[in-house]
Amino acid sequence: MNQESSLWSDAWRRLLANRAALAGGVILLILVFLAIFAPWIAPHSYSYQNLELGAQPPSSEFLLGTDTLGRDLFSRILYGARVSLLVGFVATSVALVIGVSWGIVAGYFGGRIDSVMMRIVDVLYGLPFIIFIILLMVIFGRNIWLLFGAIGAVEWLTMARIVRGQVLTVKTQEYVLAAQAMGVSNIQMFRKHIYPNILGPIAVYATLTIPQVMLLEAFLSFLGLGIQPPMSSWGTLIRYGVESMEEYSWLLIYPGLTFTITLFALNFFGDGLRDALDPKISSD
């Protein structure tokens, strides 16, 4: 028990020492806070249209200006954060559940089960999932939960590989073999030895999956195949921004900036977490 807690506190210390990761983490915390409390923080309604106030440049009344339909851009970015971050977390969780269970089963049982399961992963890797998600969106309508599920269902492959590799490594350690020889049950073995050892890589990879998932959602929304109005994610905001960027460039620049900063923060935080949990692998 002592051993375990000192591993985590070591990692924590290394994370705090990494400025970029720390900054990323703080930005993320602020964003999550803003997203959760958007209804109370947003100065205006995100859907209320006032055509007389259409396309106002940023001012003290409308911090980041208004869009062509007179909706406050700042409020829309806040609400967009809810959708974008929600996609990030939900889809990543879906990927996590599938990938981790797949990897553990393959790695733990090994042999034929392992080779069949990993062959399936290999084959799936070669498939054009972006196209499949678009296909699903077209066929089943643009339902946001379907979107979350579909994105999650395609992002689990790498997770399965990482977890399997980790399980395989742990499985051949001497203390695990010793435990096996003493007749420890599968469940006990998993709880005591496998689980604590795969937690780190899972945490790291989950953090790095979130930005990928958010990019995928924004990509679909940008093409008009993702989130539908009046709801908006950052991807849809960028889409509208592009439509009117010639006259009203702020409509593109602020949502774009928010999105890029968020992706930056997530990537830096994820890289920092990886370095902190596994100092052997550096960022290159």
Place this chain on the structure above:
Amino acid sequence: MLKVILKRIAIAIPVILIVASLTFFLVRMAPGGPFDAEKVVPPQVMKNLNAVYNLDAPLIIQYRDYMLNLIQGDFGPSFRYPGRSVTEMIFTGLPVTFELAFYAIIVAMIIGSLAGVIAAVRRNTLLDYVPMTIAMIGICMPTFLLGPLLVLYFGIYLEALPVSGWDSLPGDKILPSITLGAAYAAYIARLSRGGMLETLSQDYIRTARAKGLPEYQVIIKHALQGGLVPVVSFLGPAVAGLIGGSFVVETIFQIPGLGRFYVEAAFNRDYTMILGTTIFFSTLIIFFNLLSDIAVLLMNPRARSQT
């Protein structure tokens, strides 16, 4: 060696068939027929329409006919544009998309590997930090944001480059190619830096240096082959990303390529077009993954004996 390659090909063919079948049935699962959303048509017309598009046959017969036509390269008629076949539309858009992807890859390879190799050789100097920071920005900045920003700056603010079309104005290929290639340049820079760093620490590089070869020869003759393996194995999967990227870039720059056709088909619910292009893209991606696997086998002698 040949056996390994043949084995890979043998796996790829059933995968393509499975993908094609899966897509076929998925599209058939779509609620409503392809003509439902349109204006109400008399039953007789509907019947004729269904007969023309082979929709009155049992599903399994439709499937058989579709697959048989597919093998002969016939993707059937378009639902949305009567008189045009999906095959014809694919081959109208394809050359444009290929050209765009080709330029993008050239841009990415040249900028990316140059930056990566220099960064690895001059590790921990300004020549390492600056390109790698730019690469990080390149990875975080999505194509659909970079494209419009380039349009805004070079097209609208500087008025230096055309911002739409393909082959109609001089220089109209520059911005799309850079937009599509930028993210890959960034990835390739990181991959080639990592690969070069690892290769440069190998024993045979030390030997090459020890026998007195000048540093540039060590790098060009000995390190590059090993150091660029990660880049080559990335190029296959990159094709999938390039296709996705072409959807965005062709939409932004209004390029009449296959990517834009696909997005339009998705909007118009042109089911046969979606079906055809999905199968086509999948085959393309599987094919390029195969190519890059084989290329990696040829470049890396150690991988040959493993599989």
